[in-house]
Amino acid sequence: MSAPTTPDRREERRRLHAAMVRFADGDRSAFDEVFSLLWPILRAFTIRALRTEADSEDAAQAALLKVFSRIGDYDRTRDAGTWALAIASYEIMTVMKRRSRRRETADPVEVVATAAGPEDVAMANELRAAMEHALGHLSEEDLAVLHAEGALGSTPTEKAAHRKRRQRAVDKLKSVWRRLYGTA
Amino acid sequence: MEPLEMRSLQAHALRAYEWSRWRAALRVVAVILPVVLLSALLGTSVELCACTAVLVIPVAVMLRWYGQGFGNAATHGVLVGGAAAMGVLVACEAGLLGVFARGVVVAACACCGLVAGIALARWVALEHRERVGARALTAAGVASAMMSLGCAEGGFALVAAFGIATTLAAGVGALLAPATSIGRQP
Numbered sequence: 179m180s181a182p183t184t185p186d187r188r189e190e191r192r193r194l195h196a197a198m199v200r201f202a203d204g205d206r207s208a209f210d211e212v213f214s215l216l217w218p219i220l221r222a223f224t225i226r227a228l229r230t231e232a233d234s235e236d237a238a239q240a241a242l243l244k245v246f247s248r249i250g251d252y253d254r255t256r257d258a259g260t261w262a263l264a265i266a267s268y269e270i271m272t273v274m275k276r277r278s279r280r281r282e283t284a285d286p287v288e289v290v291a292t293a294a295g296p297e298d299v300a301m302a303n304e305l306r307a308a309m310e311h312a313l314g315h316l317s318e319e320d321l322a323v324l325h326a327e328g329a330l331g332s333t334p335t336e337k338a339a340h341r342k343r344r345q346r347a348v349d350k351l352k353s354v355w356r357r358l359y360g361t362a
Numbered sequence: 363m364e365p366l367e368m369r370s371l372q373a374h375a376l377r378a379y380e381w382s383r384w385r386a387a388l389r390v391v392a393v394i395l396p397v398v399l400l401s402a403l404l405g406t407s408v409e410l411c412a413c414t415a416v417l418v419i420p421v422a423v424m425l426r427w428y429g430q431g432f433g434n435a436a437t438h439g440v441l442v443g444g445a446a447a448m449g450v451l452v453a454c455e456a457g458l459l460g461v462f463a464r465g466v467v468v469a470a471c472a473c474c475g476l477v478a479g480i481a482l483a484r485w486v487a488l489e490h491r492e493r494v495g496a497r498a499l500t501a502a503g504v505a506s507a508m509m510s511l512g513c514a515e516g517g518f519a520l521v522a523a524f525g526i527a528t529t530l531a532a533g534v535g536a537l538l539a540p541a542t543s544i545g546r547q548p
Contacts, residue, residue: 201379203429203430203431203433204383204427204428204429204430204432204433205429205430209372209375209376209379213372213375239371242371242375243374243375243378246375246376246378246379246382247378247379247381247382248382249379249382249383250382250383250385250386251386
């Protein structure tokens with residue numbers, strides 16, 4: 179079986195979104211379609227990020243269950259695939275944290291794989307879109323603080339104040355992310 | 363993944379989904395209960411408030427759990443009916459009902475019901491293009507049940523006027539809706 183081409187994938191994502199909207203609205207008959215379309219996407223995403231069979235399957239399963247358990251909060255105006263991948267990215271981070279705690283691997287693994295295939299680029303773009311959507315909920319002041327590099331200010335007091343403002347902005351971003359995607 | 367594991371994962375996913383729907387459905391209680399409590403505080407008999415709560419809460423929760431447009435219809439009905447009941451109760455408390463003749467008050471209630479019915483039908487038609495009538499009438503029914511909280515203070519005639527007008531307007535609005543709601547969900 180050949181790998182799906184980009185238009186095929188786009189069509190799949192469109193079908194996933196339509197099925198997810200029906201499913202989120204209570205149409206139980208859409209379950210099989212949502213499951214069969216979503217599982218390969220999550221599986222491919224987690225395996226690309228984690229690279230080990232067991233960890234990626236764990237993360238994909240956890241992400242899938244989280245998607246289904248948060249379906250009541252799904253915003254139908256947002257792309258279902260992007261929403262699911264945002265949840266999966268959190269599960270990947272959880273697995274990576276667990277992995278680093280246990281020191282199972284010496285190599286830190288990036289969330290987005292370094293090999294820039296078309297799928298990697300598409301998924302990275304989706305995550306970026308999810309982050310931009312979340313950033314859109316912050317005030318201009320918070321955005322300016324987040325975009326400013328390093329601790330601005332000439333005196334130690336100004337630097338400390340900037341660090342505090344930055345931490346507050348990060349906390350706000352986390353809270354927005356949690357509200358939009360249910361995780362942070 | 364083995365087929366058996368896959369089936370187990372599907373079962374878990376389906377269970378997670380149903381729990382999610384129940385959780386989302388139960389949120390409507392947070393809207394109904396304050397209206398019922400406020401109504402009881404403003405003078406409606408406790409028995410009537412309890413009856414309304416016992417009637418409306420399970421119906422609204424079940425409809426929201428079932429979904430497929432009926433959940434949203436129930437939510438809209440709760441909001442519209444709750445607002446109407448509060449309107450009647452506040453008007454009674456402020457002594458406004460005594461200022462006007464009884465017929466005028468009933469007519470005003472019927473007008474509010476007409477507006478509410480049309481709004482409910484429009485809301486439903488904006489979201490769905492099929493079974494608009496059933497969904498709009500569901501919303502009107504829930505709205506009328508919520509409105510009964512204003513019954514003891516304002517009198518049965520107000521509730522009846524509101525309920526009949528809402529149901530009629532929702533039905534007529536739903537009949538006229540298909541032409542304007544093409545492109546929505548089935």
